[in-house]
Amino acid sequence: MKQRVYSLAFFLCVICLGSYAVPKDHYNTAICTELVKRANASFNKGKYNDAKVLYEQALATGDGYYAEFCRTKLKATHALLAGNKKRGNTTSVFEISQDTVKISYVGGDYPIHVDGSNWSASTPTGEDWCRIEVDKKKGIVKIYSSPNHSTNSRNTFVTIKNGNGRKKTVEVINEGSPEILRSSAQNLVFTPNGETNVVDIDANTDWNIADVPEWIRAIKGTGDIQFTASPNDENKDRIAQVKVETPSKQEITINIIQGATLDSLAFSKNNLHFGPDGGDEYIHVLTNADDWRFGDFPHWCQLERVNDNTIKVHCTPNEPVDMPREASINVTTGTQHLGINVSQASKPIFHIIPTDGIGGRRISFGVAASYIYPFVSAKSSSPHTFSAVNYALGNENEQVSYSSTGGFNVSVFADIRLYKNLYLNAGLGFMYYRYKNELSGTMPIILPQTSANFYSKGTALYSYKENYTDISLDVPVLASYRIPLNRKSHFQINLGPVLSIGLSSNLDFSGKSNSSDIRNYKIVNGKYTEIQYDNEVNGSHLNYDGKFNLYSTKADLRMMTSDGNNDYKDTPSTFDSSPFKRINFGIRIGAGYEYMGISLNLSYQFMVTNMADKKFWDSDRWMVFGRGSDLMTGYSQRNNLLLVTLGYTFRY
Numbered sequence: 001m002k003q004r005v006y007s008l009a010f011f012l013c014v015i016c017l018g019s020y021a022v023p024k025d026h027y028n029t030a031i032c033t034e035l036v037k038r039a040n041a042s043f044n045k046g047k048y049n050d051a052k053v054l055y056e057q058a059l060a061t062g063d064g065y066y067a068e069f070c071r072t073k074l075k076a077t078h079a080l081l082a083g084n085k086k087r088g089n090t091t092s093v094f095e096i097s098q099d100t101v102k103i104s105y106v107g108g109d110y111p112i113h114v115d116g117s118n119w120s121a122s123t124p125t126g127e128d129w130c131r132i133e134v135d136k137k138k139g140i141v142k143i144y145s146s147p148n149h150s151t152n153s154r155n156t157f158v159t160i161k162n163g164n165g166r167k168k169t170v171e172v173i174n175e176g177s178p179e180i181l182r183s184s185a186q187n188l189v190f191t192p193n194g195e196t197n198v199v200d201i202d203a204n205t206d207w208n209i210a211d212v213p214e215w216i217r218a219i220k221g222t223g224d225i226q227f228t229a230s231p232n233d234e235n236k237d238r239i240a241q242v243k244v245e246t247p248s249k250q251e252i253t254i255n256i257i258q259g260a261t262l263d264s265l266a267f268s269k270n271n272l273h274f275g276p277d278g279g280d281e282y283i284h285v286l287t288n289a290d291d292w293r294f295g296d297f298p299h300w301c302q303l304e305r306v307n308d309n310t311i312k313v314h315c316t317p318n319e320p321v322d323m324p325r326e327a328s329i330n331v332t333t334g335t336q337h338l339g340i341n342v343s344q345a346s347k348p349i350f351h352i353i354p355t356d357g358i359g360g361r362r363i364s365f366g367v368a369a370s371y372i373y374p375f376v377s378a379k380s381s382s383p384h385t386f387s388a389v390n391y392a393l394g395n396e397n398e399q400v401s402y403s404s405t406g407g408f409n410v411s412v413f414a415d416i417r418l419y420k421n422l423y424l425n426a427g428l429g430f431m432y433y434r435y436k437n438e439l440s441g442t443m444p445i446i447l448p449q450t451s452a453n454f455y456s457k458g459t460a461l462y463s464y465k466e467n468y469t470d471i472s473l474d475v476p477v478l479a480s481y482r483i484p485l486n487r488k489s490h491f492q493i494n495l496g497p498v499l500s501i502g503l504s505s506n507l508d509f510s511g512k513s514n515s516s517d518i519r520n521y522k523i524v525n526g527k528y529t530e531i532q533y534d535n536e537v538n539g540s541h542l543n544y545d546g547k548f549n550l551y552s553t554k555a556d557l558r559m560m561t562s563d564g565n566n567d568y569k570d571t572p573s574t575f576d577s578s579p580f581k582r583i584n585f586g587i588r589i590g591a592g593y594e595y596m597g598i599s600l601n602l603s604y605q606f607m608v609t610n611m612a613d614k615k616f617w618d619s620d621r622w623m624v625f626g627r628g629s630d631l632m633t634g635y636s637q638r639n640n641l642l643l644v645t646l647g648y649t650f651r652y
Helices: 002-019 030-044 048-060 067-089
Strands: 100-103 108-115 120-122 130-135 140-145 154-161 167-174 181-183 187-190 196-203 208-210 216-220 224-229 238-245 251-258 265-267 271-274 279-287 293-295 301-307 310-315 325-332 337-344 363-379 402-419 422-446 454-484 489-524 527-549 554-561 568-574 583-595 598-607 636-649
Touching: 030 048, 030 067, 048 067, 067 100, 067 108, 100 108, 100 140, 108 154, 120 130, 130 154, 140 154, 140 167, 181 251, 187 196, 208 216, 216 238, 224 251, 265 337, 271 279, 271 310, 301 325, 310 325, 310 337, 363 422, 402 454, 402 636, 422 489, 422 527, 422 636, 454 527, 489 598, 583 636
Parallel strands: 100 167, 187 251, 271 337
Antiparallel strands: 108 140, 120 154, 130 140, 154 167, 181 196, 196 224, 208 238, 216 224, 238 251, 265 279, 279 310, 293 325, 301 310, 325 337, 363 402, 363 636, 402 422, 422 454, 454 489, 489 527, 489 583, 527 554, 554 568, 583 598, 598 636
């Protein structure tokens, strides 16, 4: 790329130097201008000898601007000096000093000496560019011409008559201006994508464009040229010299340069990682350049060009202990320069665990399935810890004891290499698991009130089950460190936070109670007493069935009797808050082994947040027996999980 920039700069310098290689003539210099002013002043005062000397001095300066004017003035001065001499030696006659006058295109004045008396001078009407001044005392007709901007000369006649009717004519010729052909720019540079540039042309004559290449479109305007370059798809610069010509073959050259499109250059691998023992890697060079070459590689790498688009890189063993090596291999084309990073791990003191990185992509995706074994931790600040169901016992018989029944998890994840063997493993998992709580024994029961005068109660044998089903979405974000065994297998240690979003947490309640010692007791002023109402003894056989989504505030209970007609009673319940919070956080730690993308991991997930909502647990909870036990305070529940995971990472 640098060589290309230098070449363009050199080319432009040559063009610019070429246009100034030949020194220009002096033109409209201050010295010559001053001499001409002084000469004109002397000429107008009739001091022709002084004027002659000054015009000759002006010519001697070499100023091309006043050269023709000074020659004309000198010719007139010589004529006037000769006329003066003649008048002094001869008798008066009707003569003029000359019958033809040439005036330069820059304009000016020219005197004609008239020898005679009683004469007059005139010019044709309509010739505004020419006028005269008559000084009969000095015998001079001074002819003035305005500048001629045309390249064609023009002429007219001044007529001089004397009193005898004789006349003489003086042809006045105003020379045509030299051709003017100038451009606002001598060099144009276009980008490879193509663009349009405009060059102004200053000319006083007709002109045409020549030598336009096919990749340039040149449109002639009134006083400019619009150049449009088509895109340059080649990897070489394009150079052209467009000419602007007049009919008289005067010409100027406009140099046009368009840069080349950069060569495409890419590699099948941009990073090569070698272990301490070295090895071989093959790299495909992807380019549209005619040729490419490599260089600037380290001494511990040996490069070989296998074919037109392949490089073989051989890395020698790394002998120094604990000294990793890093370098780059550079490949260049005509306009591109690109490097391939090469690194080699050091040879450790102990060779039990290699320190080279694992194989595969920098970013990989995978799927996994896990077996889940939940460990439910429940505790409170009360003497006893109870479940969401209020059994009205309030003692150790109601103490909660959760046991697990297992579950599963299916997930997808991304495995991202952060630095060497440090990875970030983030995923999304669907979590399903179950656990339960069971109670059985003897308990006092109070039957639903059927009369305003008495109520029934007694003791019964009971057996109840609480089955929990928890479904959630888990989002783990784990830092994972890999300990490679070889290029295809490694151990991994994982640690990081987990966001848990609860979808549902269903409590299925079921059970029964049986009693043959149910008695009736009085109700006095709406209060239950211990005074026996009558001597009647009854039996009771009740079945219970209920459902409660612990992320909601509603529960349903059905109580059925097995005495005779199998009556049942539905008892819905509504709470101020749900038992559980949907959003919880945890920490997952684990270890695993992977071979060719297939991995087996063992992880344990601690729930950091308390999933229990204080407002529900510090109140009556779900009373399924019509009355509650003592309230419980400070309840907390954390569902910790043990996961055995089998996964596959699309790494290779």
